Amino acid sequence: MEYFIANGEEPKAAKIATLKLEHIYYKNDAVYAKTKEALKNQPKKLEALYFLSKPSTEEIAYLVKLVVTHLSNKSKVQATLLQCFHHAIHNRYFDAKNLLMNTHISETIPKQPIQLQVIYNRTIVQIGLCAFRTGLFAECNQVLGDIYTSPKIKESLAQGSSGFYRQQQEKTLEEEIEEKRRFTPPHLQINLEHVEVVYMTTSMLLEIPNISENKFTVQRDVISRNFRKLIEQYDQKGMQFVPQTSRDKIVEAARALHKSDWTEAFKRISTINMFARLEEFQRGQLKEQLLSAFKDAALKIFVIESESQYESFSITNVCQQFDITKESLIKQVSKLIVKDTISGRIDLASNAVIFNKQSQSALSSDNRAEMDYLQSVNLEKIRQLVDSNDRCMELLVN
Numbered sequence: 001m002e003y004f005i006a007n008g009e010e011p012k013a014a015k016i017a018t019l020k021l022e023h024i025y026y027k028n029d030a031v032y033a034k035t036k037e038a039l040k041n042q043p044k045k046l047e048a049l050y051f052l053s054k055p056s057t058e059e060i061a062y063l064v065k066l067v068v069t070h071l072s073n074k075s076k077v078q079a080t081l082l083q084c085f086h087h088a089i090h091n092r093y094f095d096a097k098n099l100l101m102n103t104h105i106s107e108t109i110p111k112q113p114i115q116l117q118v119i120y121n122r123t124i125v126q127i128g129l130c131a132f133r134t135g136l137f138a139e140c141n142q143v144l145g146d147i148y149t150s151p152k153i154k155e156s157l158a159q160g161s162s163g164f165y166r167q168q169q170e171k172t173l174e175e176e177i178e179e180k181r182r183f184t185p186p187h188l189q190i191n192l193e194h195v196e197v198v199y200m201t202t203s204m205l206l207e208i209p210n211i212s213e214n215k216f217t218v219q220r221d222v223i224s225r226n227f228r229k230l231i232e233q234y235d236q237k238g239m240q241f242v243p244q245t246s247r248d249k250i251v252e253a254a255r256a257l258h259k260s261d262w263t264e265a266f267k268r269i270s271t272i273n274m275f276a277r278l279e280e281f282q283r284g285q286l287k288e289q290l291l292s293a294f295k296d297a298a299l300k301i302f303v304i305e306s307e308s309q310y311e312s313f314s315i316t317n318v319c320q321q322f323d324i325t326k327e328s329l330i331k332q333v334s335k336l337i338v339k340d341t342i343s344g345r346i347d348l349a350s351n352a353v354i355f356n357k358q359s360q361s362a363l364s365s366d367n368r369a370e371m372d373y374l375q376s377v378n379l380e381k382i383r384q385l386v387d388s389n390d391r392c393m394e395l396l397v398n
Contacts, residue, residue, distance in 0.1 A: 135289035262298035
């Protein structure tokens, strides 16, 4: 590559830079460090391996600049996406996000070849996982939402075919061969179970407090339909066994969190095998950040549920119950009061949170809203029953 640059043939050097970029963008610096550490007593094997002469971030930035300057638009998009991917696996969430937004690739990606669309989807998933590892759980759920909720997630990442669409769509032999050519090599594939655990965990932290907040609302605000569907499936089971799979443990954690039992919820989540292999959870700050998120979600549920059960509660007792500081509790309660989620006030003189007792007219208004909600639910069930009976009658008549 340096030879072509020295002779003024930058386009050829840029093509070589593209090939080099495809071979190093998915490698984490930790892999190089562990390899050198493992082979430090074997200099011959160490010399036979290839290592970058400078930090990977600088090397990839140099290669991307070369490609962007001298090659076509397709190569520019590919190089930018690979750079975003490299930022994401090194937990540089904002660098990856800003680069992707500043280049406006999301606006033109539907017009790009399928191969580039696959790289784009893989990059989006890695940015979502990066957000989780850095403690940005709401951003993680938002980024992974579109990809994970799609029934064709395997096709989107070029990691196989979904069973449902394999049965529904009949493909010719040429189409199947072309699709298999686009498959991502096994060593580059993203662990879909890992993606599911991350998405369901972040959905639980957002959806469980949302359920308590919108318990008697007619127009329910649903954050994650997949998570609610998972909970409903487990609720319909007549017998519950000891949780073994990741989904079982997430459901058990969600049930504990709904009771404001943050210790049991976090304990269930921590037993998932994925977290045992996640270095950021074992040695980094992710464990404390995830534990803090569980405390905040459980506290929010507790305060919302307490409004209908208590006249007030002691700030000191709740701080001890949730193992948080007084400032954190006041901050969380203040947010709920400002958003009009609860009606109350913080009395620092008595060191308590006092709920405003509503008048009889207001109380009847709340009951009316609850009755309207129950009425709408029953009417919908009756309508479905009538439609079902009509279809049965039509079958009998015919």
